[in-house]
Amino acid sequence: MEVLAILLAGALALLLGGWLYAPVIGRVLGERQDRPTPAVLYSDGRDYVPTRTPVVFAHHFASIAGAGPIVGPVIALLYGWGPALLWVVLGGVFLGAVHDFAATHIALREGGKNLTVVARRYLGPAAFALLLVFMVTLLVLVCAAFLDLSATALTSTAPISELKLQPGQTLFRQVDNVNELTGRLEPHAVIGGIASTSVIIITACSPLVGFLYLKRKWPVWVCSVLALAICTVSILIGLRLPLRVDPQTWKGLLSIYVLLAAGLPVWLFLQSRDFINVHILYAGVVFLIAAVVAAAVRGGGGALAGADRIPLNNWDQGSRQLGPGWPVMFVTIACGAVSGFHSLCAGGTTCKQLSSEKAARQVGYYAMLLESFLAVCVICALIVGLSLGAYKTYCYPAAGKANAVLAFAMAVGQTAHLGLGLPVAAGALGAMLLLEGFLVTTLDTAVRLTRYMIEEGWATMFARYDVFAQRADALRQPERTPGAEVAGTGGLAAPYAENGVWKPLGEKEPSEFDGLAGAPPAAAQPSRPTRGLARGLLKMLKHYWVNSGLAVALMLLLGWGKGYAVLWNIFGSANQLLAGLALVVASAWLVQKARPVWYTLLPAVFMSVTSLTELVRLLATKYLAPAAGSVPLAIADVVILVSAVGVLGLAARKYHLLRAAAAAPAPLRNRTD
Numbered sequence: 078m079e080v081l082a083i084l085l086a087g088a089l090a091l092l093l094g095g096w097l098y099a100p101v102i103g104r105v106l107g108e109r110q111d112r113p114t115p116a117v118l119y120s121d122g123r124d125y126v127p128t129r130t131p132v133v134f135a136h137h138f139a140s141i142a143g144a145g146p147i148v149g150p151v152i153a154l155l156y157g158w159g160p161a162l163l164w165v166v167l168g169g170v171f172l173g174a175v176h177d178f179a180a181t182h183i184a185l186r187e188g189g190k191n192l193t194v195v196a197r198r199y200l201g202p203a204a205f206a207l208l209l210v211f212m213v214t215l216l217v218l219v220c221a222a223f224l225d226l227s228a229t230a231l232t233s234t235a236p237i238s239e240l241k242l243q244p245g246q247t248l249f250r251q252v253d254n255v256n257e258l259t260g261r262l263e264p265h266a267v268i269g270g271i272a273s274t275s276v277i278i279i280t281a282c283s284p285l286v287g288f289l290y291l292k293r294k295w296p297v298w299v300c301s302v303l304a305l306a307i308c309t310v311s312i313l314i315g316l317r318l319p320l321r322v323d324p325q326t327w328k329g330l331l332s333i334y335v336l337l338a339a340g341l342p343v344w345l346f347l348q349s350r351d352f353i354n355v356h357i358l359y360a361g362v363v364f365l366i367a368a369v370v371a372a373a374v375r376g377g378g379g380a381l382a383g384a385d386r387i388p389l390n391n392w393d394q395g396s397r398q399l400g401p402g403w404p405v406m407f408v409t410i411a412c413g414a415v416s417g418f419h420s421l422c423a424g425g426t427t428c429k430q431l432s433s434e435k436a437a438r439q440v441g442y443y444a445m446l447l448e449s450f451l452a453v454c455v456i457c458a459l460i461v462g463l464s465l466g467a468y469k470t471y472c473y474p475a476a477g478k479a480n481a482v483l484a485f486a487m488a489v490g491q492t493a494h495l496g497l498g499l500p501v502a503a504g505a506l507g508a509m510l511l512l513e514g515f516l517v518t519t520l521d522t523a524v525r526l527t528r529y530m531i532e533e534g535w536a537t538m539f540a541r542y543d544v545f546a547q548r549a550d551a552l553r554q555p556e557r558t559p560g561a562e563v564a565g566t567g568g569l570a571a572p573y574a575e576n577g578v579w580k581p582l583g584e585k586e587p588s589e590f591d592g593l594a595g596a597p598p599a600a601a602q603p604s605r606p607t608r609g610l611a612r613g614l615l616k617m618l619k620h621y622w623v624n625s626g627l628a629v630a631l632m633l634l635l636g637w638g639k640g641y642a643v644l645w646n647i648f649g650s651a652n653q654l655l656a657g658l659a660l661v662v663a664s665a666w667l668v669q670k671a672r673p674v675w676y677t678l679l680p681a682v683f684m685s686v687t688s689l690t691e692l693v694r695l696l697a698t699k700y701l702a703p704a705a706g707s708v709p710l711a712i713a714d715v716v717i718l719v720s721a722v723g724v725l726g727l728a729a730r731k732y733h734l735l736r737a738a739a740a741a742p743a744p745l746r747n748r749t750d
Contacts, residue, residue: 079373080369080372080373080457080460080461081369081370081373081374083158083162083453083456083457083460084366084369084370084373084453084454084457087162087165087166087449087450087453088450088453090166090167090170091166091169091170091446091449091450091453092446094169094170094171094174094446095170095174095442095443095446098170098171098174098175099174099178099438099442099443101676102175102178102179102438102442102676103178103438105667105672105673105676106178106179106182106183106667106672107670107672108182108434108435108437108438109434110433110434110435112185112186112434114127114185114189114428114431114432114433114434115185115188115189115428115429116128116189116428116429116430116431116432117432118188119188119189119429122342122344124342124343124426124429125189125429125430126291126343126344126348126429126430127430127432128291128348128430128431128432129297129432130431130432130433130436130439130440131297132290132291132297132348132352132430133427133430133431133436133440134439134440134443134444135351135352135355136347136348136351136352136355136426136427136430137422137423137427137440137441137444138355138358138444138447138448139351139354139355139358139514139515139518139519140351140422140426140427140518140519140522141177141412141416141418141419141422141444141445141448141519142358142412142448142451142515142519143223143412143418143515143516143518143519143520144222144223144226144412144512144515144516144519145410145411145412145413145416145418145448145652146412146413146448146449146451146452146455147451147452147455147485147511147512147515148226148481148482148485148645149409149410149411149412149413149452149649150165150410150413150452150455150456150459151455151459151472151481151484151485152409152472152481152645153395153405153406153409153410154387154456154459154468155391155394155395155398155399155468155469155472155473156391156392156395156396156399156402156406157387157388157389157390157391157392157395158387158388158389158456158459158460159389159390160390160392160402160406161406161410161456162453162456164406164407164410164413164414165410165413165414165449165452165453165456166449166453167414168407168410168413168414168415168449169413169414169415169445169446169448169449169452170446170449171680172414172415172656172660172680172683172684173414173415173416173419173445173448173449173656174441174442174443174445174446174449175442175660175676175677175680176415176416176417176419176420176445176656176659176660176663176677176680177419177420177423177441177442177444177445178437178438178441178442178445179441179659179660179663179677180192180419180420180423180424180441180659180663181423181424181427181428181431181437181440181441182434182437182438182441183195183424183662183663183666184423184424184427184428185428185431185434185437189428189429190424191421191424191425191529191530191533192208192212192420192421192424192658192659192662193205193208193209193212193530193533194533195424195662195666196208196662196665196724199662199665199666199669199731200662200665200724200727200728200731201727201731203723203727204662204723204724204727204728205537206537207719207720207721207723207724207727208658208662208720208724209530209533209534209537210716210720211651211655211658211716211717211720211721211724212421212530212655213527213530213531213534214651214713214716214717214720215417215418215648215651215652215655215717216418216421216523216526216527216530216628217527217628217631217632217635218635218644218647218648218651218713219418219519219523219648219652220335220520220523220524220527220628220631220632221632221635221644222644222645222648223516223519223520223523224328224331224332224520224632224633225324225328225644226482226516227327227328227331227513227516227517227520228324228325228327228328228331229324229480229482230269230272230482230509230512230513230516231269231270231272231273231276231320231322231324231327231513232267232269232270232273232322232323232324232327233267233268233269233480233482233483233486233509234252234254234265234266234267234268234269234483235265235266235268235483235486235487235505236254236256236263236264236265236266237251237263237264237265237266238256238263239256239487239501240266240268240490240500240501240502240505241494241500241501241502242266242500242502244264246266248266248316248502249266249267249268249270249271249319249502250266250267250270250319250321251264251265251266251267252264252265252267253265266502267319267321268486268502268505268506268509269509269513270315270319270320270321271312271315271316271319271506271509271510272315272506272509272510272513273315273319273320273322273327274311274314274315274318274319274320275308275311275312275314275315275357275510275513276311276513276517277320278307278310278311278314278315279307279308279311279350279353279354280334280346280350280517282307282311282353283345283346283349283350283353284345284346284349285349286300286303286304286307286349286352286353287344287345287346287348287349287352288349289303290349290352291344291348291349292344300352301356304352304353304356305356307353308353308354308356308357308360312510325637328633328637331517331520332629332632332633334346334517334521335520335521335524335629335632336524336625336626336629338350338521338524338525339521339524339525339527339528339621339625339628339629340528340621340622340625343426343429343430343525346521347426347521347522347525348430350517350518350521351518354514354517354518355514355518357510357511357514358511358514358515361507361508361510361511361514362447362451362454362511364493364507364511365451365454365455365458365489365508365511366454367496367497368458368489368492368493368496368497368499368504369454369457369458369461369492369496370496371495371496371497372461372462372492372495372496373457373461373496374496375495375496385464385465385466386460386464386465387459387460387463387464387465387468388465398473400694400698401694403687404650404687404688404690404691404694405646405691407653407687408646408649408650408652408653408687408688408691409645409646409649410452410649411648411649411652411653412448412452412652413448413449413451413452413455414449414452415653415656415680415684416652416653416656417651417652417653417654417655417656417657417658417659418523418652418655419445419656420655420656420659421523421526421655422522422526423441425522425525425526425529426522426525426526427440427441455485458485458488458489458492459484459485459488461488461491461492461495461496462487462488462489462490462491462492462495463484463487463488463491467484467487468484468488471483471484471487472484482509482512485508485512486505486506486508486509486512487501487505488508489504489505489507489508490502490503490504490505490506490508491504492504493507524625524628524629524632525625527628527631527632528621528624528625528627528628531624531627531628532619532621532624535618535619535624539615539618541604541605542604542605542606542607542615543604543605543606543607544607544612544615544616544619545604545615545619546604635709635713643707643710644710646691646695646699647692647695647700647710647713647714647717649691650688650691650692650695650717651688651692651713651717653684653687653688654684654685654688654689654692654717654721656684656688657680657681657682657683657684657685657687657688657721658681658685658721658724658725660677660678660680660681660684661678661681661685661724661725661728662728663677663681664677664678664681664728665728665731665732668732668735669735685721685725688721689718689721689722692714692717692718693718695714696711696714696715696718700714
């Protein structure tokens with residue numbers, strides 16, 4: 078019953094956080110139901126699409142969860158399940174959910190713009206440029222890591238003997254590999270082949286579901302039934318016709334898909350595929366919970382009852398093998414507790430779909446709590462399903478490639494066998510379907526977000542030229558609803574200094590409210606005409622297919638030859654550092670609104686210090702090491718460090734100026750000195 082107590086305690090803590098703490102954050106942020114959202118005001122059928130909250134929740138949850146709440150806890154469990162569980166629960170309530178809610182709400186209030194634009198408004202253009210470089214680097218790392226994880230999941234093999242199948246079985250495609258546990262060559266089952274077929278079928282059916290649900294407005298329940306039917310058929314076909322591809326081929330196929338998904342209208346693949354796939358995700362989470370609860374009620378058995386179980390506290394051994402528990406464990410678990418990538422989803426796609434401001438809490442805060450609960454379930458499944466020896470063999474083998482994906486699949490298979498009496502193979506297959514569903518939905522969102530960031534970079538670099546100049550009609554303010562405050566157009570109190578006098582930002586640069594990210598006002602800097610080859614190149618850089626292709630090319634450049642195990646440390650560190658920076662920007666936003674700031678500032682300080690420490694440690698001990706260093710990762714590490722330190726410095730300077738202005742005598746309060 079120990080695991081049942083762990084599961085219930087984690088669930089209760091997360092529920093109490095949502096019930097008690099989420100309303101507090103809502104009041105701090107100033108949420109209002111009557112304030113129109115950017116999706117309503119700027120609906121364009123491609124990126125800004127007003128959508129019902131359950132659909133946005135499905136898209137957002139599927140996008141943010143990814144591999145983080147599964148692979149992160151699996152890797153970090155070497156420190157013991159106690160430290161991992163505490164960080165997941167406390168981090169989820171007080172850091173992760175606050176971060177996601179604040180990022181979503183502020184993106185709505187700022188007209189559907191992302192974190193970089195908000196940083197420009199409240200911290201200045203230098204912060205915008207630094208954050209843009211930081212986020213492009215992070216997104217490329219996210220895409221590269223998740224691309225390898227997807228290929229690993231879809232081509233993973235497990236020994237026939239461990240799946241408790243007969244050598245002549247026909248459920249899975251069979252190959253001969255070395256058993257990492259025994260060191261002998263024996264038959265293995267390719268448990269990812271069925272998921273591979275399922276992924277292709279679901280993707281092919283996505284445009285139809287998107288058309289019926291989002292364009293023809295079919296009822297939710299009808300489309301859910303259709304989605305469940307598609308998921309079921311895709312798995313049944315996968316059982317009969319499992320796909321036979323190698324990891325590199327899968328990387329190529331996934332790259333083609335995410336290229337299309339990044340450039341086509343959001344409803345065609347991104348929303349619709351997430352809507353279909355989330356039914357597998359929800360079913361998988363319910364299955365995982367049922368398996369853990371049943372195994373706990375039946376006494377756990379297996380790894381839980383043995384002497385070689387995963388311990389409550391293994392901090393010393395984990396620190397010796399992986400590095401000091403602080404900061405390593407806190408960045409390794411990544412998305413299970415807090416994730417900067419979520420702010421990119423919130424400001425990139427989610428905020429452009431929400432039809433009411435109240436939905437920001439429902440989607441932002443509660444989707445993070447659900448993700449943290451998924452991480453709790455993963456921890457419980459590993460406690461039940463794997464011994465410490467088996468866990469180390471999968472995740473930290475003496476030779477060969479680490480495979481946290483297979484560790485999760487085998488743990489779920491054993492847990493389902495102990496608790497529900499299902500074959501180990503069935504549970505492992507369910508785990509693989511669940512994981513792959515999260516991976517692909519996050520990968521296509523991440524590539525689209527990379528496209529957004531690249532487009533904003535070009536708009537900033539070439540804003541002086543007529544191709545990128547802001548059209549006058551795009552600067553118009555939308556009509557206000559009587560009695561309501563329009564999102565992103567009013568109440569922007571960020572001051573700027575002109576001749577020593579503080580004024581509202583809106584009086585100086587109205588184009589920054591609704592214009593292209595980073596574009597200066599036409600009145601302040603007339604556009605330069607272009608012609609010939611230069612004009613053609615600039616128009617090409619403005620095209621979304623070009624930027625989608627560039628996003629995919631960068632992903633392949635960094636991720637084609639490197640495994641997720643190599644990328645995970647720097648990905649986790651950069652991801653958690655972005656969470657700290659997003660909370661810094663949120664704190665600046667709250668300061669400008671004269672609202673309480675400690676709810677975001679304290680988490681911002683903790684995550685920034687933790688992540689910066691780990692990035693410096695990685696640079697000194699790994700990427701610059703003479704024997705096994707990595708020049709690309711060293712460059713990425715330095716870029717992230719410099720960008721982050723610059724943003725933090727600008728934020729500290731802004732905070733100091735505001736405090737000084739507030740403390741100055743009344744006649745001097747409008748002066749910069």
